[in-house]
Amino acid sequence: MAINRRHFLGWLTATPVILANFASQASAAAEPLYASASQGQDGQYYLHLFNLQAGELMRHPLPERAHQIATHPEYPWLFAVARRPGQFLDVIDYQQQKRVKQIRCDADSQLCGHAQISTDGQWLLTTEQSMHSEFGEIVVRAIDQDFNIVARLSTYGIGPHELRIGTDQQTLIIANGGIQTDGRVKLNIDSMDPSLAYVDMHTGECLEQVRLASKFHQSGIRHIDLSASGQVIMAMQYEGHPADRVPLFASHRRGQPIQPLALPDEVHSQLQQYGGSACFDASGNYAAVSAPRGNLITLWDMQTGQFIKALPVQDGCGLAKTHQAAEFLVSNGLGRLYRLNAQTLQRQLISESTHFSVHWDNHLANLAVS
Structure with missing residues (x-):
């Protein structure tokens, strides 16, 4: 999401109540903005906006715990998506600091934690699972029609989770976890039957669907990211025996196997x-995949598919690219933020993050200031 610099500076000037001692710094406008769901020390759930x-x-x-924060390409809006199996999605105007809309999915459906906004800003797309449907759904809502539902597209798999819009701006890339839940x-x-599905966002046609080898069918594909060259990286969660040696991370390009x-x-x-979480860097040549239960962030050379290194971050899960190639921002459940570099292999604690007094949730969004 690109934010107009003039509008951003005007926002900082017009809203001194938003921690003016920070916002008055002239350098703040040059830094990307980041957003994440969190839980405060008071037990309340929040949507946070910050820069470094x-x-x-x-x-x-x-109102409840959120999972992913999605961004709008034109409006100063953030979309806080409920953690599965929640049913709310809050649309927040971060300039006005108020809720624009609270969307509730149908009573017989649940959100699956993730959403995307079409590149033209017209459509809100959410992964959802209905109790009446075998497969998951991409529910399409018209933003300029008060978020009314205008289409439901099959994900061609059970338990959809994260989705991305392809580089052609016409294709939805969907991680189907393959797990039926109550x-x-x-x-x-x-x-279990996890898959990565490519779906035409206008016709709903399944253009391509790929799976791991059948012996790895308990590796649920949950989180994905997409590079500018069309490469997908995916993070999986294995539901089989704890000692099994199975793939947890993978990549894919159209027309090829995983x-x-x-x-x-x-x-x-x-x-x-x-x-x-899975995340490409600004260049698309490197990727990071978090492993919060292992307290590690794994770094990858995506041109070769080679593992680089795993850097320790306790309960680190949220990932976002920065404006620097090979660099990532990492958030953890203890409320800390770190910079990690896939070339220098350095890990730097962001000292300002010690003042936030929150527990970051699983995902981190970058809102680049243009």
Whole structure:
């Protein structure tokens, strides 16, 4: 999401109540903005907006725990999506610091934690699971029609989670976890069927669908990211035996099979079969995949598919690219933020993050100031 610099500066000038001691810094406008869901020390759930020089810019209360924060390409809006199996999605105007709309999905459906906004800003797309449908759905809402539902597209798989809009701006890329659930209870571990699906966002046609080898059918594909060249990186969560040696991370390009990303045995054994967020850097040549249960962030050369290193971050899960190639911002459940670099292999604690007094949720969004 690109934010007009003039509008951003005007916002800072017009709203001194948003921690003016930070916002008055002239350098703040040059830094990207980041957003994340969180839980405060008071137990309340929040949507946070901040940058690394100005610090915290907004802390907006949410009705329940959120998972992903999506951004709008034109409006100063953030979309806080409920954690699965929640049913709310709050649209927040971060300039006005107020809620624009609270969307509730149908009573017989649940949100799956993720959303995207079409590149023209017209459509809100959410992954949802209805109790009346075998497959998950992409529910399409018209933003300029008070978020009314205008289409429901099949995800061609059970338990959809994260989605991306393809580089052609016409294709939806969907991570189907393959797990049937009742609330958060998993019902079909023995017959899981995870997949990565490419769906035409206008016709709903399945253009391509790929799976890992059948012996890895309990590796649920949960989180993905997409590079400018069309490469997908995916993080998986394995539901089989804790000692099994299975892929947890993989990459994909259209027309090719999924390529598992190989980890050294000593790293794989620490991850507890759980991949968190996946993120490409600004260049698209490097990627980071978090492993919060293993307290590690894995770094990858995506041109070769080679593992670079795993850097320790306790309960680190949220990932976002910065404006620097090979650099990532990491958030953790202890309320800390770190810079990680896939070239220098350095890890730097962001000292300002020690003042936030929150527990960051699983995902981090970058709102680049243009």
